Amino acid sequence: MAKIILIETEGPVRKYLAMVLREMGQEFTEMNDFTIAAQIISRSKCDLVVLFIHQAQSKAGLWLTDIIDKSDNKCSIIVFSDAMSVVRSAKGKYTAAHLLVRFDSGQDAMIKQAITQAL
Numbered sequence: 001m002a003k004i005i006l007i008e009t010e011g012p013v014r015k016y017l018a019m020v021l022r023e024m025g026q027e028f029t030e031m032n033d034f035t036i037a038a039q040i041i042s043r044s045k046c047d048l049v050v051l052f053i054h055q056a057q058s059k060a061g062l063w064l065t066d067i068i069d070k071s072d073n074k075c076s077i078i079v080f081s082d083a084m085s086v087v088r089s090a091k092g093k094y095t096a097a098h099l100l101v102r103f104d105s106g107q108d109a110m111i112k113q114a115i116t117q118a119l
Helices: 011-023 034-043 060-071 084-093 108-118
Strands: 004-007 028-031 048-053 076-081 098-102
Touching (some): 004 011, 011 028, 011 048, 011 108, 028 034, 034 048, 034 060, 048 108, 060 076
Parallel strands (some): 004 048, 048 076, 076 098
16 A cells, blocks of 8 residues: 655645545545655655645645655655646756646546556
């Protein structure tokens, strides 16, 4: 079973992504603090980090850069976002293991495909 960490600060989207992961039969740990999540990722082995970043989160690029740095390419990272501009500052750090997906709720198949591809 893959070790998955789901990071998201807002309830409705986190619940939606959690529902999709459960439908896929995946177990995961939910977190709502990017800084603490980055520390945990740096200390433990995980296979996949799934995170959602809102357009309004001004520190999103810094959080994402920190998570990518702390993961040290030990795990895949999927970033779902409602606005691609929020992750531009981390774009140069992306490897083939990391996916950036435009998020639209109700697209379960696309979300499941991205998660399956990353695992």
